[in-house]
Amino acid sequence: MVKRDDEILQSLSDLDLSPTMEKNARDKYAALSKYLGEHGLDSDFYPQGSFLIGTTIRPYRDGKDHDYDLDVLAILKRKKADTDAKSVKNDVGDCIKASGVYSDKLEKEDRNCWTLKYADISDDVGFSLDIVPSVDENVAIKQDIVNSGVSYSNAMKTVAITDKEAYSYDWLTSNPLGFGDWFIAISNQHLSNAMKTKQYSNLPVEIRMIYASVEKIPTYYYRSNLQRAVQFIKRHRDIYYDRSRLSKDRPSSILISVLVADCVKDNWYMSVSDIIHAFVIGFNSGSISIMRGDKILNPVDLRENLLDRASESMMNNMSKWVSSLNVLMNIEDERNFKQSIHNDVNSRVFSDAFAKPAIITPTKPWKK
Known part of the structure; x- marks a missing residue:
């Protein structure tokens, strides 16, 4: 019998952001x-993207692992109408x-962010912080988002982030905090108290000393089965697209997170492998509710099509990748399942699955 969840979790053990590195970041x-506040830039900082929703996975490019990329939203306390x-x-x-x-530590200016690089934080692994400057979005745009069908509480968290193209700067409407609320609400449906207790006991002593009980520890130190499923799918995606030399067609992490979460939003306490199967079935059948014909809608801004810039080749390659994931998840032999995870997800685990069983010659009876 294949212990799929156990093996999936083992494959993620050194790919997830460790609690120590999470606290450091x-x-x-x-x-x-x-x-910034001490120098006249009053602002609120929040994690965003995978860092916020607990699905960070170690990046894989050009055949090897890299340092973590962590996104941070910096909301300056200015009115959009009074600045640019x-x-x-x-x-x-x-x-x-x-x-x-x-x-x-500052890298070259990126389109939407300033990047600070922190090298060798733990076990020769570091991370970068992508600081995304923003301001609160104006009321008219927020109302448009509410009118599209998004809840008022989610729409009110919409911000305007800066966007540089060539030498020109402009605004982009974005809602990473509202998306975080949407995803984490679904994620919590797949996180039991027993899971929290087990994970709490495995946290480093220095973190458990800060938070005296399971209830008091911040939820970002826990991982639900939904978060684990998204991490596994993202890692499989990274290696598949890197090996296929299709990095330009690689589906974004937000696209994967939206699809996986939306397909299990009406369920509770599903296993990691069942969530992955639900994603594969839902994607192949087009039955995930956020999929509308040739569109995949942003759940916190239903005016936005997340496939707006997707080419036909990208969609064809995404279908091939999901089929590859489906093949892996339907392997019935435990040894073959471990070998596939070793090959297609994390080469640092399950090396023993490739060892050939030793042939033992029976000892002959002693002859007098």
Whole structure:
């Protein structure tokens, strides 16, 4: 019998962001927020993307693992009508550049963010913090999102992030915090108290000393079966597309997270493998509710099609990748399942599945 969930969880053990590194990253962006505030840039910092929803996985590119990429939203306390995207982006960047602590960690300006690189944080693995400057979005746009069918509480968290193309700066409407609320609400349906208790006992002592009980520890230290399923699917995607030399067609993490969460939003306490199967079946049949014909809608802005820039080749390759994932998940032999995970997810696990069983010659009876 294949113990799929046990083996999936083992394959993720050194790919997930460790609790120690999670705390380190949160401490660092809190310190940066404090620094900006002390220098006239009052702001609120929040994790966003995979960092927020607990689905961070170690990046895999060009045949090897890389440092973690963590996204952080910096919401400046300015009215959008009283400022502009260029000022918001460059005020944050200039403040970082002026710091003796942060300037040497600053990478080249990216389209939506400023990147700070922290190397060798733990076991020769580091992370980057992508700081995304933003302001609160205006009321008219939020109302449009409500009118599209999104809940008021989610729509009100919409922000305007800065977007640089060539030498021009503009705004993009985005709602990473609302998306986080949407995803985590579904994620909690697949996280039992027994799972929390088990995970709490495996946390590093220094973190358990800070939080005296299972109930008091922040939920971002726990992982639900939904979060684990998304991590496994993302890792399989990364290796599949890298080996196939199709990185440009690789579906985004938000697209995967939306599809996987939406297909199990009406269920409770599903296993990791059952969630992965539900995603494969739902995608292949087009029955996931967020899939509308040739569109996949953003659940926190139903005006937005997440496939807006997707080419025909991208969709064809995505179907081939999901078929490959389906093949892996339907392997019935435990040894073959472990070998496939070793090959297609994490080569650091299940090496013993390739060992040939030793042929033992029976000992002959002693002759007098």
